[in-house]
Amino acid sequence: MNLYVDQELCIACGSCIALCPEVYDWNGSGKADVIAEITAELKDSAVEAKDICPTDAIIEE
Template structure:
């Protein structure tokens, strides 16, 4: 699994579209909802926490915002 920023797998990272995305690993329960909605942006790591993938620039900003809004514990932050 390749992360957008290898030093910060769960962000915050700024994408090509200008959005800054981060996952609060303490809140993430590893449900996988974000990986289903935005599979190019989010992936679960070996600890079952959501991370931001190197392919994140391939998802539309709207897709990432949908994933953010769908997170059941509010662990995703994404500037619009």
């Protein structure tokens, strides 16, 4: 699984980072970014964070 954060859609609410800090973190532009490979171990919480993003900025590719 490969996820990325659409920088135009992210409103920097911090929800994904709070829920799954192993995968999401702030970048230099003050938006969220995917910072780690989505391993099997991290997949459930990474997807949960994707699902709670208020602007659907976390995209699966």
